[in-house]
Amino acid sequence: MREQLSWKVGGQQGEGIESTGEIFASALNRLGYYLYGYRHFSSRIKGGHTNNKIRVSTKPLNSISDDLNILVAFDQETIDVNIHELRADGIVIADAKFNPVVTEGYDVRLYAVPFTEIATELGTSLMKNMVAVGASSAILGLDPTSYQDVVEDLFLKKGVSVVEKNMKAIQAGADYFRNEAGVNMPDLLLAPADGKKRMFMIGNDAIGMGAIAAGSRFMAAYPITPASEIMEYMIDKLPQFGGTVIQTEDEIAACTMAIGANYAGVRSFTASAGPGLSLMAEAIGLSGMTEQPLVIMDTQRGGPSTGLPTKQEQSDLMAMIYSTHGDIPKIVMAPSTVEEAFYDTVEAFNLAEEFQCPVILVTDLALSLGKQTVEPLDYNKIEIRRGALQQEGEIPEREDKAYYKRYEVTDSGVSNRVIPGMKNGIHHVTGVEHDETGKPSESPENRVNQMDKRLRKVADLPSLFNNAxxxxxxxxxxxxxxxxxxxxxxxxxxxxxxxxxxxxxxxxxxxxxxxxxxxxxxxxxxxxxxxxxxxxxxxxxxxxxxxxxxxxxxxxxxxxxxxxxxxxxxxxxxxxxxxxxxxxxxxxxxxx
CATH class of the missing domain: 3.40.50.920 (Rossmann fold)
Incomplete structure (x- = not known):
């Protein structure tokens, strides 16, 4: 029996390839296997080759595999593009509909299974992916009933009959493959898993969970790959906690809305990718100058310009640190696992308020969209720190009736912060240089004092940051x-x-x-x-x-x-x- 193996499904985008991988992996996750998945997909809604590679193991893993044991193909292109990854003992299971052939020069076993024909006989060709899942389960030695809970989660809202049809498709796929393979059944049985319950999610979902756990109740964003899933997660979950998501007209509006909401006292954030980060540059400077907390999630993808929007790259590093004009304090954090993405998101909100500056949490496409096993999260680790945020009644009235010194020069560089409307807290806020009360000032001495104050806020952060x-x-x-x-x-x-x-x-x-x-x-x-x-x-x-x-x-x-x-x-x-x-x-x- 195998302690681990790698499985890939491929076909044309928009034909259920992603759902095939999702159903296959979700069932294995519930059985207690460790998983790591990576999707290769085109930057269009429908058409173009796409595949989903999933590594399965009885032990923890944190990367995609070098090679491949099983390739499930819904078209000939999938075989031609991916067959080079197959091991010597690897197999191809392909839909018999397109008369599959093994690419010349490769000595691997091919099993033609009538995915589409079986699905059509059961009611609709749309269930061909379920037939493929069933065939895969037979190869691995899994009982098709292992998929019952997953199928119910996906289709029960459409009715019991839909669930039953899909389960029949899985069973039919398994039965056909067993009969077809006979005594030549591939030696790819999986060793039993430990049966423990673990989470299985992408980095973007972990970021969304982290934002909610951190107390964020407002997100403003514009859809962009590979960040959109963060917004989708928040749209689904945040209203349950009294929060709101606004899809803005562009990334400029998203960033300034997040700044405004933070100014009003609501933990807020936005999420984007490289092109959106470029549009936010001026607003990020506004956050730095006005010393308002701001959290941005940057999910890197291939650039420049539109570049490779659905592909892996880590080319925003300089942009995150240096794209803002002028000198401002800024924090850029980089989680390296889905689990870290959750905890670091909470910390990003804490640091943004403690240091009153923009905090960028950067991931890359593989981390944002790669789905992997995550051990149960420890919510006891979550700590909410709001920094020098004064509460109602804490601000004494000044005898001279002067404005509140929102930007008071301090040794730490961090000034006390208030929510608009608090008694004795009136102050001015502007993007131009200002004095301690926020009033515009072009005094050279004031300029140096305020600039030095802002920049020394984060000077000691590397020594304070846990696991820099x-x-x-x-x-x-x-x-x-x-x-x-x-x-x-x-x-x-x-x-x-x-x-x-x-x-x-x-x-x-x-x-x-x-x-x-x-x-x-x-x-x-x-x-x-x-x-x-x-x-x-x-x-x-x-x-x-x-x-x-x-x-x-x-x-x-x-x-x-x-x-x-x-x-x-x-x-x-x-x-x-x-x-x-x-x-x-x-x-x-x-x-x-």
């Missing part, structure tokens, strides 16, 4: 220090044991606070390694350059990928091994 770097460093004299950000963490963690088994000593540092950068901690990790390797999904080595800007002159080997696909563990293993051996050869040649 995720560190897995067991070697004081490592051969390699591998550095990454966001979703590359799981891939790096899977590649490391392979390198260690080959005698390469590897340390790992994953950046979770991009700005202000944890320079001192990073220096310590760099000092422990002979070679520094930075893994990132962009063409210009943005993360590596940020490290150099903050740490100083350090020799870095860049491993870049910008073809729209995430890194695979095997890729990183091979690349890092080559870099290690290249450095050893240089030493032997006397060049180092």
């Amino acid at each position: 770097l995720f560190i897995n460093a067991k070697h004081e004299d490592a051969d390699l220090l591998v550095i990454g950000v966001n979703s590359t963490r799981g891939t790096i963690e899977e590649a490391m044991p392979r390198l260690e088994a080959e005698g390469v000593k590897v340390n790992h540092a994953h950046v979770r606070l991009l700005h202000p950068f944890p320079a001192e901690e990073m220096k310590k990790q760099i000092a422990k390694a002979k070679k520094v390797v930075v893994i990132e999904n962009n063409a210009t080595a943005q993360l590596a350059n940020i490290i150099k800007m903050n740490v100083g002159d350090v020799k870095i080997e860049n491993v870049l990928k910008y073809d729209g696909n995430p890194f695979l563990p095997g890729e990183l293993h091979q690349t890092c091994k080559e870099l290690y051996h290249a450095s050893k050869e240089l030493v032997l040649d006397g060049n180092i």
